[in-house]
Amino acid sequence: xxxxxxxxxxxxxxxxxxxxxxxxxxxxxxxxxxxxxxxxxxxxxxxxxxxxxxxxxxxxxxxxxxxxxxxxxxxxxxxxxxxxxxxxxxxxxxxxxxxxxxxxxxxxxxxxxxxxxxxxxxxxxxxxxxxxxxxxxxxxxxxxxxxxxxxxxxxxxxxxxxxxxxxxxxxxxxxxxxxxxxxxxxxxxxxxxxxxxxxxxxxxxxxxxxxxxxxxxxxxxxxxxxxxxxxxxxxxxxxxxxxxxxxxxxxxxxxxxxxxxxxxxxxxxxxxxxxxxxxxxxxxxxxxxxxxxxxxxxxxxxxxxxxxx
Amino acid sequence: xxxxxxxxxxxxxxxxxxxxxxxxxxxxxxxxxxxxxxxxxxxxxxxxxxxxxxxxxxxxxxxxxxxxxxxxxxxxxxxxxxxxxxxxxxxxxxxxxxxxxxxxxxxxxxxxxxxxxxxxxxxxxxxxxxxxxxxxxxxxxxxxxxxxxxxxxxxxxxxxxxxxxxxxxxxxxxxxxxxxxxxxxxxxxxxxxxxxxxxxxxxxxxxxxxxxxxxxxxxxxxxxxxxxxxxxxxxxxxxxxxxxxxxxxxxxxxxxxxxxxxxxxxxxxxxxxxxxxxxxxxxxxxxxxxxxx
Amino acid sequence: xxxxxxxxxxxxxxxxxxxxxxxxxxxxxxxxxxxxxxxxxxxxxxxxxxxxxxxxxxxxxxxxxxxxxxxxxxxxxxxxxxxxxxxxxxxxxxxxxxxxxxxxxxxxxxxxxxxxxxxxxxxxxxxxxxxxxxxxxxxxxxxxxxxxxxxxxxxxxxxxxxxxxxxxxxxxxxxxxxxxxxxxxxxxxxxxxxxxxxxxxxxxxxxxxxxxxxxxxxxxxxxxxxxxxxxxxxxxxxxxxxxxxxxxxxxxxxxxxxxxxxxxxxxxxxxxxxxxxxxxxxxxxxxxxxxxxxxxxxxxxxxxxxxxxxxxxxxxxxxxxxxxxxxxx
Numbered sequence: 001x002x003x004x005x006x007x008x009x010x011x012x013x014x015x016x017x018x019x020x021x022x023x024x025x026x027x028x029x030x031x032x033x034x035x036x037x038x039x040x041x042x043x044x045x046x047x048x049x050x051x052x053x054x055x056x057x058x059x060x061x062x063x064x065x066x067x068x069x070x071x072x073x074x075x076x077x078x079x080x081x082x083x084x085x086x087x088x089x090x091x092x093x094x095x096x097x098x099x100x101x102x103x104x105x106x107x108x109x110x111x112x113x114x115x116x117x118x119x120x121x122x123x124x125x126x127x128x129x130x131x132x133x134x135x136x137x138x139x140x141x142x143x144x145x146x147x148x149x150x151x152x153x154x155x156x157x158x159x160x161x162x163x164x165x166x167x168x169x170x171x172x173x174x175x176x177x178x179x180x181x182x183x184x185x186x187x188x189x190x191x192x193x194x195x196x197x198x199x200x201x202x203x204x205x206x207x208x209x210x211x212x213x214x215x216x217x218x219x220x221x222x223x224x225x226x227x228x229x230x231x232x233x234x235x236x237x238x239x240x241x242x243x244x245x246x247x248x249x250x251x252x253x254x255x256x257x258x259x260x261x262x263x264x265x266x267x268x269x270x271x272x273x274x275x276x277x278x279x280x281x282x283x284x285x286x287x288x289x290x291x292x293x294x295x296x297x298x299x300x301x302x303x304x305x306x307x308x309x
Numbered sequence: 310x311x312x313x314x315x316x317x318x319x320x321x322x323x324x325x326x327x328x329x330x331x332x333x334x335x336x337x338x339x340x341x342x343x344x345x346x347x348x349x350x351x352x353x354x355x356x357x358x359x360x361x362x363x364x365x366x367x368x369x370x371x372x373x374x375x376x377x378x379x380x381x382x383x384x385x386x387x388x389x390x391x392x393x394x395x396x397x398x399x400x401x402x403x404x405x406x407x408x409x410x411x412x413x414x415x416x417x418x419x420x421x422x423x424x425x426x427x428x429x430x431x432x433x434x435x436x437x438x439x440x441x442x443x444x445x446x447x448x449x450x451x452x453x454x455x456x457x458x459x460x461x462x463x464x465x466x467x468x469x470x471x472x473x474x475x476x477x478x479x480x481x482x483x484x485x486x487x488x489x490x491x492x493x494x495x496x497x498x499x500x501x502x503x504x505x506x507x508x509x510x511x512x513x514x515x516x517x518x519x520x521x522x523x524x525x526x527x528x529x530x531x532x533x534x535x536x537x538x539x540x541x542x543x544x545x546x547x548x549x550x551x552x553x554x555x556x557x558x559x560x561x562x563x564x565x566x567x568x569x570x571x572x573x574x575x576x577x578x579x580x581x582x583x584x585x586x587x588x589x590x591x592x593x594x595x596x597x598x599x600x601x602x
Numbered sequence: 603x604x605x606x607x608x609x610x611x612x613x614x615x616x617x618x619x620x621x622x623x624x625x626x627x628x629x630x631x632x633x634x635x636x637x638x639x640x641x642x643x644x645x646x647x648x649x650x651x652x653x654x655x656x657x658x659x660x661x662x663x664x665x666x667x668x669x670x671x672x673x674x675x676x677x678x679x680x681x682x683x684x685x686x687x688x689x690x691x692x693x694x695x696x697x698x699x700x701x702x703x704x705x706x707x708x709x710x711x712x713x714x715x716x717x718x719x720x721x722x723x724x725x726x727x728x729x730x731x732x733x734x735x736x737x738x739x740x741x742x743x744x745x746x747x748x749x750x751x752x753x754x755x756x757x758x759x760x761x762x763x764x765x766x767x768x769x770x771x772x773x774x775x776x777x778x779x780x781x782x783x784x785x786x787x788x789x790x791x792x793x794x795x796x797x798x799x800x801x802x803x804x805x806x807x808x809x810x811x812x813x814x815x816x817x818x819x820x821x822x823x824x825x826x827x828x829x830x831x832x833x834x835x836x837x838x839x840x841x842x843x844x845x846x847x848x849x850x851x852x853x854x855x856x857x858x859x860x861x862x863x864x865x866x867x868x869x870x871x872x873x874x875x876x877x878x879x880x881x882x883x884x885x886x887x888x889x890x891x892x893x894x895x896x897x898x899x900x901x902x903x904x905x906x907x908x909x910x911x912x913x914x915x916x917x918x919x920x921x922x923x924x925x926x927x928x929x930x931x
Contacts, residue, residue: 017442032459144582145534145538145579148537148575148579205701206705209715213769214693215722227709228709246447249538249542250541264453265453268454269542287446301709303711304755
């Protein structure tokens with residue numbers, strides 16, 4: 001069917017983008033100063049040992065060949081070994097992935113469950129107190145640094161009130177504050193997008209047509225205005241996921257969650273290049289796949305989108 | 310006759326500008342944002358006049374964890390450093406880095422976007438595919454990766470943040486150019502034998518400035534947030550140089566007993582970003598009244 | 603309340619941040635049962651505003667009825683509650699909107715959008731009956747019923763206009779407000795649609811307000827004419843009374859002069875001098891005074907009344923009061 005064809009086509013289109021991303025990141029990270037072999041073995045290592053390790057890591061080959069070899073291994077699930085702690089990067093990544101996945105999942109769920117209904121209320125009560133309050137708070141949420149909000153929430157709910165665990169993982173309760181921290185920005189984005197586009201819809205000619213038919217205001221909003229105004233919100237979901245992924249680093253640092261964000265942060269801080277390389281490539285792939293899913297949802301909702309063209 | 314026409318044109322131009330200023334002035338929030346930013350910039354720029362840099366880094370064990378008072382407006386931190394001084398001087402770095410990043414992204418994005426949109430074909434494909442690649446990686450992660458390659462420091466951080474911001478600006482510029490490119494007046498200019506450079510400079514650039522400036526204002530807020538995030542993670546500006554995110558990070562372990570150490574610098578970040586967003590909103594409404602909701 | 607539709611001294615304002623637009627300034631209009639009134643006037647004269655006022659669909663927060671009354675079949679529309687209005691809309695009064703491109707919901711099928719009127723107003727109808735009615739109305743407007751499962755973007759402009767008409771007609775309303783139903787269309791399709799509406803009118807004895815700026819269409823299609831200028835009806839009469847061109851409002855005269863006449867050997871058309879009245883102004887006198895070649899002192903001082911010319915013919919102009927009455931030279 002055309003849907004299957006469309007998905008296959010989009011997956012194929014993802015390949016060159018992934019090649020581009022991995023090549024770019026590989027080249028940028030290869031600029032890192034210093035000799036990895038010397039870094040691993042320490043300052044007083046023997047030159048022979050360093051040379052042997054260079055050979056082992058393939059550091060003596062030309063850059064593009066090294067990239068090719070790296071990608072070949074990566075396709076087989078091998079993203080190399082940490083320079084300093086000698087563990088397998090890919091297995092550590094996938095070991096930590098579930099924590100980050102649930103975090104991002106819950107954050108996105110919050111952004112939909114909270115953001116969209118509140119945005120609808122603001123649009124329906126346009127220019128009334130409820131609208132002003134919602135608009136102001138969404139602006140505030142967009143403007144505050146996530147890690148700061150997280151810290152304050154931690155201080156209030158965990159330390160002062162003792163309602164929720166302050167750090168680590170283990171239960172759903174552990175995820176509530178981190179997910180709200182990570183999702184704060186995207187909750188605000190969903191509120192604003194919903195409000196803006198629903199208002200746009202409510203003022204459109206086709207909603208006037210619906211009113212002229214004698215439909216109830218509730219039906220006009222739900223049946224006519226909302227479906228159209230949800231389209232931009234759906235488009236935004238892919239971007240929201242990417243924003244979540246960017247937010248993992250700070251959120252996981254605040255709440256001491258052993259996920260991908262803290263993994264990358266460690267990698268960047270210690271200049272453990274394989275960690276950074278592996279994480280960025282896989283996250284980019286995940287963002288690409290999420291965008292594909294979002295586009296498929298969009299195509300299902302909007303009849304104007306023709307698959308395959 | 311000719312003189313009359315030019316007079317008429319300048320008259321229209323100034324009234325258009327007046328309209329924009331007038332509409333912007335009607336938006337109370339954007340005026341508030343503007344005032345806040347002006348006060349902030351003045352306070353930061355004039356910092357050496359009323360507060361010496363010594364206070365920022367001078368440690369004093371006898372002065373640790375002092376509560377806010379007349380001598381130390383925002384109190385002192387665990388090393389006895391004056392928080393007010395650290396925030397004022399930290400603001401210099403946060404705002405300066407934000408402006409430089411966005412400035413680079415604006416110019417580079419404009420050049421790339423115009424080139425891609427106007428010349429099309431191969432130029433367009435190469436530039437835009439490159440932007441696609443950069444945009445597929447979440448901005449902060451891309452900046453982190455680049456910092457890890459280049460090493461820490463203000464210069465490297467600016468490069469990293471600019472690279473992650475350029476594709477966004479390039480896209481905005483390109484999409485504007487694409488809609489303009491087929492407009493009749495561009496066709497008309499082409500028919501008159503106007504050179505490409507002149508068409509871009511005289512006809513396209515002025516028309517995309519509006520959307521670009523709105524974009525840049527919004528981008529400024531998110532860039533300041535990114536700088537703070539990098540500082541907080543300890544991979545941006547390194548302590549003891551003050552930067553708003555770094556200050557929060559330094560005080561993170563102490564906020565349990567001294568909450569003001571964490572709350573105050575965060576408020577500064579939030580209010581600054583909020584003000585830039587207000588200004589951006591106001592500009593959008595003023596430049597494009599159709600978009601107003 | 604003998605009349606079918608009675609609009610009296612209606613004032614409507616649009617308030618925006620920057621200014622107040624006086625869209626209707628004491629518009630008065632009666633429509634009889636089964637009558638088709640051609641509402642003629644320039645863009646911005648207030649024609650669409652009148653139609654939206656009758657349905658109480660003026661843009662929220664912006665448009666407001668400030669004065670006057672609207673009675674539909676004895677019902678006070680302005681005082682009517684939400685439920686009463688919902689019953690009137692779609693079932694009793696329906697509107698054909700001007701722009702078919704934006705008036706249809708892009709994410710619902712054409713069939714759903716037509717069927718909705720039946721679902722809302724005839725809840726007792728069975729599903730089969732509804733489908734049958736939808737098929738019938740589609741056939742009537744010249745769309746194959748098989749296309750009802752398609753979406754608006756799959757239709758051309760003319761076909762969309764037919765869908766808009768089908769939505770307006772499916773419940774067989776007693777009053778139809780047609781807002782320039784043919785302006786967006788090609789001339790050939792225009793003729794088809796007009797013929798279609800003519801047939802429907804006869805079949806259903808529907809009253810109609812036909813908004814247009816095409817005097818030719820009015821002559822062919824309507825029973826009577828109301829000329830609108832500056833938010834007021836300035837001339838009202840049957841087709842014969844007005845088209846005979848013996849006594850006309852100076853503005854109507856101007857409108858006729860804008861139509862090329864093949865019978866007469868003229869070298870150029872005679873456009874009406876001056877510009878359309880700025881709707882943010884509210885002059886004390888006649889709205890047309892600035893552009894009128896018969897303008898005299900009292901025209902600028904006070905607004906003339908509607909003067910009875912004969913039969914059902916009324917003109918709002920001082921020329922027809924104080925003995926100056928003269929035929930066109």
